[in-house]
Amino acid sequence: MIPSYVLKGIFLDTPTPGELRCREGYALCRGGHFAGFYSALPQDLAALPLHDFSGQLILPGMCDLHLHAPQYSYCGTAMDLELLDWLQRYTYPEEGRYRDVAYARRGYTNLTRDLLHSATTRICAFATLHTDATLELMRQLSEAGIRGYVGKLAMDRNSPDFYREVTPEAGLAETRRWLDACTHGEYPGVLPMLTPRFTPSTSDAYMEGLGQLSREYGVAAQSHLSENLSEIEWVKALCPGTAFYAESYARYGLFGGEQPCVMAHCIYCPEEEDELIRRNGVFIAHCPTSNENVIAGIAPAARYLREGYHIGLGSDVAGGHTLNLFAVMASAVQVSKLRWRYVDKSQSPLTIPETLYMATSGGGALFGKVGLFEEGYAFDAIVLDDSALLNHLPFTPGERLERYAYLSDGRPQAKFVDGRRLF
């Protein structure tokens, strides 16, 4: 049990999309939860320990709804390659090396260290298809204090021989071994998520089995959806009888409803797909840096947000080149401007408060009461040091946030998760 304490600073959060709430004062942490905000410190709290960050911005910890953990080592590399070349020359060979747990340990140590010092407090990560390496990632994240979901990949087709499960049965047996090793609190704060890489990589039989495991273990699912047009055509060819991409997951119970579900990208969803996303409460992981880097396109994130879909941000490392969700926020604004300019003038561009919403309360809802400084919410907070960005101009807290998003390296000065101070 974490002892109660008080955190002082300028608290920014987003109770609704587009609303930037700014409160200067004292936040009470009790039992790992936010337990009250005070503009002046009440007498009965004066004896509690005080973390004093007067004048500094404090934000909710950020949630990265989509990243590929084993790809972190080479993010920002070979972005000039065509996507298919990039997958064949970088992604599959590197992910394949994670069969060696010692190798995986090294790569995941690198990732965990940098995640720890980023703005991110909670994640949904893809690992590789190797059970033991995936458990190693879960162990490291849990020990570092990062919260969230990790997925052992399910891939039994259309992948290179050296990086594929040989039959659905073999894959399902391994998935079960994995679930048995991590669903009982073995890795506090870190839970499994079923992870068919995407429909082309995962046969119907494997999908069906994953759906059964989802119900049996009460485990959520994550995957990719409607990222690019040729992928969508491919899924149509692979899945006769489906009316749209999402049905290839939904027909096996892997598209929200009972269990939470996260789908990355959603750039080209037809209307019926949108309806199913909304009806099933599926979380959209909007990954603007990745969608730009791999030339997928620009998702209609502004529309999703303003129409009330569940939507958060994803770094999608290493299609995305950075773990820094502040940079992803700025990128989301920027590409939404180009979408307005070249694709669709019906939605005005995203704003920084809207992207902060996605990075915090929007994505945070996947994890429960996460992403706001409100009674009962998890006490996840990051403290920003923007002193290098201050000058003779009188910036408002909102302007300081914006400059931090566009100009900083996104590494906070202090970080709290479930009330525990990580640094």
Add this chain to the structure above:
Amino acid sequence: MIPSYVLKGIFLDTPTPGELRCREGYALCRGGHFAGFYSALPQDLAALPLHDFSGQLILPGMCDLHLHAPQYSYCGTAMDLELLDWLQRYTYPEEGRYRDVAYARRGYTNLTRDLLHSATTRICAFATLHTDATLELMRQLSEAGIRGYVGKLAMDRNSPDFYREVTPEAGLAETRRWLDACTHGEYPGVLPMLTPRFTPSTSDAYMEGLGQLSREYGVAAQSHLSENLSEIEWVKALCPGTAFYAESYARYGLFGGEQPCVMAHCIYCPEEEDELIRRNGVFIAHCPTSNENVIAGIAPAARYLREGYHIGLGSDVAGGHTLNLFAVMASAVQVSKLRWRYVDKSQSPLTIPETLYMATSGGGALFGKVGLFEEGYAFDAIVLDDSALLNHLPFTPGERLERYAYLSDGRPQAKFVDGRRLF
């Protein structure tokens, strides 16, 4: 006279667009110029001082062909505003304050310090319409060792009353006073450039007078060109008898030919305008971050580069949010991908070596023999510390450059300009 010395490291430069040359060894600096490259140190140079950066990447210093010096203080602020609001609420009021030289000194000190520690060695900057503040900027840049051109703005129409010259005659008299104060080497390495802000801000009579001053003083010009569609329409209305935007400069001798000329943006140039740009050897300042932030669009930079136009990169602070030309390089690649996806599939996206070419040899040609590690070129070099980006993977120098562009803060470890080590 700078004494000769030797610089050791991994030298990357771009003799032609798209070609990344990588040489590990020793570069000789003699008289401020590059005077030879050696993979092993010759006996007769062994007695010279050696700057040893073994294993580190060394690049030519970068050239920022377009930036607004007084806007630096608020870059990354209010990017959610409409362009016109942004100009009225931020740009004009802040630029207006530079009438106070003490205020200008403070703002320019901020800029000069950060430019000094950036990758940039040479610039083309817009100042404000105030002569004394502009001279203050030239003084600071010169003393810091930054090279290039600075322009006192010429604006006598379509600007707020508090920030406009009252008549063309008054503006021209002030311009002459400015030229008389800075064309005789008063600010070593920093020269004036005539700077009508853009055609809507500068009357025909003022333009005509600037053209005469350009010839009389032998001074180059810079401005904006074809940045957005309503601007182009506006120029057409303001300048009857011109066939396209560039003619509004060219008819007064302010569009290259005799004198060098830099035009920022060039997003929507019709074919005849392109022809004039090419014929007159006009330098295009490609500003991808700004073009995205202010929703101007995406320039056909890949085509310009591959068809042999003079083209360099511009940060366009504060439409662009950052001085970091590595970030601008990455952004140029990224938006060229979206241009390929949504606008024009005839040009494949830009590559990092192509954007490095623009940032160094492409833009460098404006300043003479600048931007390459070749005999007779100015010895401008930056040494990168990418140790935080190294890990267990065996990155090539090209991959290290790419990761540095996408992931670093772009602040080199050491910097040389005309052979002088600045830090």
